[in-house]
Amino acid sequence: MKVDVVQKVLKANDDIAKLVRSRFDEHGISCINMISAPGSGKTSLIESALKQGLSGVRIGVIEGDPETTRDAERIAKYDVPVVQINTAGGCHLESQLVLQALDKLPLNDIDLLIIENVGNLVCPVGFDLGEKSRVAVVSVTEGQDKPFKYPKLFHTANLVILNKVDLLPYVPFDVEEFTQGVQGIQPGVPILHVSCTHGDGISDWVNWLREQVMSDKNKHE
Amino acid sequence: MKVDVVQKVLKANDDIAKLVRSRFDEHGISCINMISAPGSGKTSLIESALKQGLSGVRIGVIEGDPETTRDAERIAKYDVPVVQINTAGGCHLESQLVLQALDKLPLNDIDLLIIENVGNLVCPVGFDLGEKSRVAVVSVTEGQDKPFKYPKLFHTANLVILNKVDLLPYVPFDVEEFTQGVQGIQPGVPILHVSCTHGDGISDWVNWLREQVMSDKNKHE
Numbered sequence: 001m002k003v004d005v006v007q008k009v010l011k012a013n014d015d016i017a018k019l020v021r022s023r024f025d026e027h028g029i030s031c032i033n034m035i036s037a038p039g040s041g042k043t044s045l046i047e048s049a050l051k052q053g054l055s056g057v058r059i060g061v062i063e064g065d066p067e068t069t070r071d072a073e074r075i076a077k078y079d080v081p082v083v084q085i086n087t088a089g090g091c092h093l094e095s096q097l098v099l100q101a102l103d104k105l106p107l108n109d110i111d112l113l114i115i116e117n118v119g120n121l122v123c124p125v126g127f128d129l130g131e132k133s134r135v136a137v138v139s140v141t142e143g144q145d146k147p148f149k150y151p152k153l154f155h156t157a158n159l160v161i162l163n164k165v166d167l168l169p170y171v172p173f174d175v176e177e178f179t180q181g182v183q184g185i186q187p188g189v190p191i192l193h194v195s196c197t198h199g200d201g202i203s204d205w206v207n208w209l210r211e212q213v214m215s216d217k218n219k220h221e
Numbered sequence: 222m223k224v225d226v227v228q229k230v231l232k233a234n235d236d237i238a239k240l241v242r243s244r245f246d247e248h249g250i251s252c253i254n255m256i257s258a259p260g261s262g263k264t265s266l267i268e269s270a271l272k273q274g275l276s277g278v279r280i281g282v283i284e285g286d287p288e289t290t291r292d293a294e295r296i297a298k299y300d301v302p303v304v305q306i307n308t309a310g311g312c313h314l315e316s317q318l319v320l321q322a323l324d325k326l327p328l329n330d331i332d333l334l335i336i337e338n339v340g341n342l343v344c345p346v347g348f349d350l351g352e353k354s355r356v357a358v359v360s361v362t363e364g365q366d367k368p369f370k371y372p373k374l375f376h377t378a379n380l381v382i383l384n385k386v387d388l389l390p391y392v393p394f395d396v397e398e399f400t401q402g403v404q405g406i407q408p409g410v411p412i413l414h415v416s417c418t419h420g421d422g423i424s425d426w427v428n429w430l431r432e433q434v435m436s437d438k439n440k441h442e
Binding site: 037038039040065066068070090091118119120121122123139141142143145146148149150151152164166167170171172197 | 259289
């Protein structure tokens with residue numbers, strides 16, 4: 001009985017995600033869904049990309065949080081369209097919430113829509129938001145055991161970012177074990193080493209984002 | 222309809238939590254439920270308490286993770302009774318899982334049972350596990366915005382631990398804003414500053430744990 005209800009919810013989510021995806025196609029938008037634990041640096045990664053700029057790629061952002069508009073306010077400073085979704089305590093975004101957020105975004109003026117999910121390594125994984133690609137973020141302070149403990153996220157990610165690498169000298173983090181863990185779950189998935197405070201790897205991150213948009217544009221031409 | 226189902230699940234959890242609580246009372250066990258984001262240092266905090274010792278207080282541990290027995294293996298090295306609960310991808314512990322775990326623990330030889338919940342700031346909050354006290358852990362690398370974004374956890378916590386304070390010189394964390402955030406949600410809740418790698422605050426943490434057991438013992442005498 002309990003499982004039936006969960007299946008119904010997921011089915012409804014997938015149906016609406018298809019609708020969201022067709023809206024993205026219609027407007028030529030590439031969408032990225034960023035998933036991580038709370039405080040891994042998702043917002044800082046988006047800010048870093050906005051600071052560096054994507055040479056002509058127009059960015060929009062959807063921020064997901066249980067409460068507050070703090071993250072959206074951080075993004076709004078960069079003068080890009082941004083919508084904050086508050087889940088009122090909910091632990092993940094669902095496609096219905098994204099669909100509602102689309103009504104508040106200038107879709108014809110966006111090439112790349114970055115969705116920052118609620119900070120959570122478990123629940124967001126099961127919910128398709130209509131995205132083209134998924135980014136999993138882990139910071140080095142969280143420990144190298146995350147891929148082993150939360151394999152589903154790393155199985156579905158198109159990019160893995162190891163963030164806050166500037167803190168590596170101060171924390172007991174085994175980069176090799178982490179890398180092997182990720183590659184064991186999904187061989188070949190790219191792993192970027194990034195520090196938003198020191199700037200390491202930001203160009204790689206921005207290039208990856210630009211590639212997502214370019215491969216979609218090529219497909220449509 | 223959907224809300225009805227959620228209420229039923231929570232109701233069932235609460236009924237079983239009462240049963241778990243009566244088992245704890247029967248055996249004179251004080252139980253602590255530790256909740257944090259993934260990688261905030263819950264296991265290290267338990268290890269630090271075990272290393273220092275609680276002078277006569279016998280400790281048992283239940284570890285909750287979506288996958289692997291890594292955390293239980295870390296704890297087992299200290300030669301204390303420990304059970305690993307794997308939620309098979311689930312995002313929080315429920316009282317039914319704790320009840321099952323109790324069958325695998327020597328309840329007459331435990332004064333303090335520490336439950337480490339699945340790393341998640343949202344979902345575990347709604348599920349009573351029969352605990353006496355709740356500990357919320359935040360590491361300084363996660364940012365000072367956590368109490369504002371995840372107020373429910375801080376509303377129900379009996380103790381807040383600000384962990385990894387040895388990293389404060391290297392991260393942009395505003396201790397005052399964090400403290401005000403926590404106190405704004407629950408005035409008077411104790412906040413300990415701890416570093417498991419450098420040893421700061423471990424004595425305070427161990428003293429707090431000992432007080433939980435002593436106040437229960439006094440109540441029963």
